[in-house]
Amino acid sequence: MPEPDWPTDTPERLAPLDRMAAEALIVDVDGFEGPLDMLLTLSRTQKVDLRRISVLQLAEQYLKFIAEAQALRIELAADYLVMAAWLAYLKSRLLLPPEPGEDGPSAEDLAAHLAFQLERLSAMRDVAARLMGRDQLGRDFFPRGIPEDVTRKRNVSYSATLLDLMRAYARIRTRDDFRPFVMDRNNVFTMEQALDRMRKLIGFSGEWSDLTTFLPDDWQVHPQRRRSATAAHFAAVLEMAKAGQVDLRQADPFGAIHLRKKDAR
Amino acid sequence: MTETFDPIEKTLFEAPPMGEQERMIEAILFASADPVTLSEFTARMPHGCDPAEGLITLRRRYEGRGVNLVKVGDAYALRTAADLGHLMHKETFEHRKLSRAAIETLAIVAYHQPVTRTEIEEIRGVAVSRGTVDQLMELDWIRFGRRRMTPGRPVTFVVTDHFLDHFGLESARDLPGLKDLRAAGLLDNRPVPGTLRGPNEDEDPATGQSELFED
Amino acid sequence: MTETFDPIEKTLFEAPPMGEQERMIEAILFASADPVTLSEFTARMPHGCDPAEGLITLRRRYEGRGVNLVKVGDAYALRTAADLGHLMHKETFEHRKLSRAAIETLAIVAYHQPVTRTEIEEIRGVAVSRGTVDQLMELDWIRFGRRRMTPGRPVTFVVTDHFLDHFGLESARDLPGLKDLRAAGLLDNRPVPGTLRGPNEDEDPATGQSELFED
Numbered sequence: 001m002p003e004p005d006w007p008t009d010t011p012e013r014l015a016p017l018d019r020m021a022a023e024a025l026i027v028d029v030d031g032f033e034g035p036l037d038m039l040l041t042l043s044r045t046q047k048v049d050l051r052r053i054s055v056l057q058l059a060e061q062y063l064k065f066i067a068e069a070q071a072l073r074i075e076l077a078a079d080y081l082v083m084a085a086w087l088a089y090l091k092s093r094l095l096l097p098p099e100p101g102e103d104g105p106s107a108e109d110l111a112a113h114l115a116f117q118l119e120r121l122s123a124m125r126d127v128a129a130r131l132m133g134r135d136q137l138g139r140d141f142f143p144r145g146i147p148e149d150v151t152r153k154r155n156v157s158y159s160a161t162l163l164d165l166m167r168a169y170a171r172i173r174t175r176d177d178f179r180p181f182v183m184d185r186n187n188v189f190t191m192e193q194a195l196d197r198m199r200k201l202i203g204f205s206g207e208w209s210d211l212t213t214f215l216p217d218d219w220q221v222h223p224q225r226r227r228s229a230t231a232a233h234f235a236a237v238l239e240m241a242k243a244g245q246v247d248l249r250q251a252d253p254f255g256a257i258h259l260r261k262k263d264a265r
Numbered sequence: 266m267t268e269t270f271d272p273i274e275k276t277l278f279e280a281p282p283m284g285e286q287e288r289m290i291e292a293i294l295f296a297s298a299d300p301v302t303l304s305e306f307t308a309r310m311p312h313g314c315d316p317a318e319g320l321i322t323l324r325r326r327y328e329g330r331g332v333n334l335v336k337v338g339d340a341y342a343l344r345t346a347a348d349l350g351h352l353m354h355k356e357t358f359e360h361r362k363l364s365r366a367a368i369e370t371l372a373i374v375a376y377h378q379p380v381t382r383t384e385i386e387e388i389r390g391v392a393v394s395r396g397t398v399d400q401l402m403e404l405d406w407i408r409f410g411r412r413r414m415t416p417g418r419p420v421t422f423v424v425t426d427h428f429l430d431h432f433g434l435e436s437a438r439d440l441p442g443l444k445d446l447r448a449a450g451l452l453d454n455r456p457v458p459g460t461l462r463g464p465n466e467d468e469d470p471a472t473g474q475s476e477l478f479e480d
Numbered sequence: 481m482t483e484t485f486d487p488i489e490k491t492l493f494e495a496p497p498m499g500e501q502e503r504m505i506e507a508i509l510f511a512s513a514d515p516v517t518l519s520e521f522t523a524r525m526p527h528g529c530d531p532a533e534g535l536i537t538l539r540r541r542y543e544g545r546g547v548n549l550v551k552v553g554d555a556y557a558l559r560t561a562a563d564l565g566h567l568m569h570k571e572t573f574e575h576r577k578l579s580r581a582a583i584e585t586l587a588i589v590a591y592h593q594p595v596t597r598t599e600i601e602e603i604r605g606v607a608v609s610r611g612t613v614d615q616l617m618e619l620d621w622i623r624f625g626r627r628r629m630t631p632g633r634p635v636t637f638v639v640t641d642h643f644l645d646h647f648g649l650e651s652a653r654d655l656p657g658l659k660d661l662r663a664a665g666l667l668d669n670r671p672v673p674g675t676l677r678g679p680n681e682d683e684d685p686a687t688g689q690s691e692l693f694e695d
Contacts, residue, residue, distance in 0.1 A: 033580065033581060033584075033604065033605075033606050034604065034605045034606030034607075035605060035606075036604065036605020036606065037604075037605060037606065039605075079606070104674050105673030105674035106673075109673040109674075110673055110674075112673075113670070113672055113673050116670060117602075117603075117605065119664075119666060120603055120666045121603060121604065121605065123657075123661055123664070123666045124584060124587050124588055124591065124603060124604075125584065125587075126657070127587050127591060127655070127656060127657045127658075127661065128583045128584050128586065128587035130656040130657060131583075131586070131587055131590065131647060131655070131656065132578075132583055134647045134648060134649075134656070135562035135565070135647075135648050136646055136647060136648070137559070137645055137646045137647075137648070138646075139565065140562045140565035141559045141560050141561065141562045141565060141648065142292075142295070142296035142559065142560040142565075142568050143296070143513040143514075143557065143558075143559060144295060144296070144510060144511070144512065144513050144558060145295065145296045145297040145298040145299075146297070146298055146299075146342070146343075147511060147512055147513035147514075148345060148353050148510075148511035148512075158360075158361055158362070158363045158367075158404060160362075160363045160368055160371070160431075160432075161432075162432045162433065162434075164363070164368055165368060165371060165372050165375065165432065165440075166372070166440075166441055166446055168365070168368040168369045168371070168372040169369075169372035169373070169375075169376055169446070170446045171369070172369055172372065172373065172388060172389060173446075287546070288544075288545060288546035288561065288564065289546060289564055289567055290546070291545060291546030291547055292546035292547060292560040292561060292564040292567060292568070293546075293567055293568070295510075295546065295547045295558065295560055296560050296568055297570070309567050309569075309570070310567065329503075330503060330506055331502070331503035331504060331505065331506030331507035331508075331509075331510065332506060332507055332510045343510060345507045345510065345511060346503065346507060349503060349504060349507040352504055352507055352508055352511075352524055352525070353507075353511055
């Protein structure tokens with residue numbers, strides 16, 4: 001933030017009345033709604049149409065106010081100081097002839113815009129007051145005191161037909177057939193079962209014999225059952241071989257697997 | 266605390282013309298949340314007003330209109346004309362499909378009545394929500410039957426005459442049996458993959474529902 | 481499952497005579513504390529009714545009475561005549577006093593709508609506190625409008641129908657002094673000289689007041 005060039009000589013030269021006015025303004029600093037609001041208040045002292053206001057004069061008033069506030073050590077919000085800096089800049093631009101070849105908006109444009117902003121804010125205040133001065137509902141005019149609520153009768157007709165009913169019943173009665181798929185245990189021979197079975201049978205097998213001959217009779221016909229039983233028994237005898245209970249042999253790949261009881265030494 | 270006025274002073278203020286008084290009565294009646302008594306009118310209107318007279322003319326003015334000025338006890342109010350009451354009901358017609366839970370519960374009640382809630386749950390295999398039963402009761406399709414003479418004396422549910430009426434049945438016995446359902450193809454036993462089928466399971470004839478439900 | 485009506489069947493029911501329609505409108509208006517839209521009337525009245533016509537005659541009928549028929553946005557309501565407000569102390573609502581910031585913000589939204597928060601701040605020269613906007617929203621006097629099609633797509637604020645109702649305005653065009661403000665160019669969105677504006681900022685077609693208030 002550029003340090004503005006404060007006019008520091010003013011405070012002691014103030015006439016008593018002006019001084020009181022300035023102090024009143026300063027005491028009231030909390031009452032302002034920002035720098036634009038303060039500028040609008042200051043502009044009232046010019047007693048002219050806002051369109052013909054002297055922005056230069058306004059800038060001087062504002063800068064004087066800021067200087068006084070600082071002399072009185074009143075804390076000012078940053079935006080007041082930003083405005084002061086900008087107005088100091090504007091003031092110098094308004095006082096000095098424009099530099100040739102300078103681009104950007106002219107000082108007059110900037111001043112005109114400030115005047116526009118003040119006029120607009122002032123106009124908004126006026127219409128806000130007019131708006132609030134209008135007749136208002138609940139204060140000047142009134143709605144119906146006993147509104148009758150529209151009774152919302154929802155006629156929900158549930159359409160179920162006899163067919164729906166029967167389908168539903170059929171669905172319940174046949175649900176067992178539609179239960180989610182689970183592995184059907186009827187056709188599964190577990191390794192535990194095979195191990196149990198083989199442990200009992202192995203005592204009778206002193207000679208090499210084919211593994212398939214150990215399968216239970218009722219597990220040899222249905223292909224699904226035979227596969228499951230074969231796998232279970234094979235796993236079982238592997239387990240027994242690991243434990244040193246049986247010897248296993250297979251003559252060639254995919255050939256028959258033979259087993260016999262290992263001699264107890 | 267009552268203010269006392271000099272009776273002579275009162276007459277100094279002339280009462281507003283009757284037309285104005287009528288307007289005042291109208292506005293007060295309109296905005297008031299409760300019926301307004303004569304003394305309230307008198308208290309709220311300027312001195313010298315005669316609300317009784319204004320009420321008579323206002324009542325006449327609203328005769329045959331959409332709202333009428335009625336006397337409620339010893340107070341007055343504006344009320345919707347009786348013949349227009351139907352405008353105050355917003356009737357909406359909604360057709361909704363009964364939920365699956367509801368239709369299944371209804372079916373079980375119809376086929377197994379009188380049936381307890383526990384039995385319904387056993388047949389459906391899931392708990393029956395209170396809402397489902399309430400809905401069916403509200404629809405007047407099921408009602409409470411006699412209590413079962415078993416421990417706990419559970420209530421039973423039966424279907425109502427309204428149910429029979431709705432579904433075009435003379436009695437619950439007219440409900441198609443399982444055999445009919447099967448014949449109608451509603452009970453086709455689709456096999457679970459991998460299950461063994463007995464030789465008698467292929468008998469299911471391919472009769473379409475149409476046959477049963479035509480006409 | 482929806483019932484379908486034969487369109488020809490509809491015309492078989494003749495619309496009630498105008499006098500009856502007027503009574504119906506009257507009853508509906510009396511029953512409602514909030515403004516009623518044309519489509520609501522149509523929905524609630526029998527088929528073939530023309531509420532727009534009935535509203536015109538009814539409005540005339542209530543001219544100069546204690547209760548008047550007013551238009552609020554595109555809806556209609558009955559309200560007591562403003563000159564009789566003094567009789568209604570009993571009904572007067574407790575008004576929360578609005579802060580100066582809130583009143584100014586409300587006016588800016590009303591006259592500049594749709595307006596962004598930044599624009600409000602530009603006009604007031606000070607930041608808009610969250611509480612101010614919240615308060616106006618809570619009063620249901622302002623609401624969010626469309627997003628502005630500028631970088632950042634800021635939300636805009638507009639006034640509500642409830643705002644119009646509260647201040648007895650038929651539309652935002654009837655805001656006091658609006659014409660003068662516009663003629664004076666005080667509703668223009670004049671940029672600060674020398675500020676760079678995005679090229680698409682001007683693309684935003686006159687979504688502003690001009691569009692809203694032009695007829």
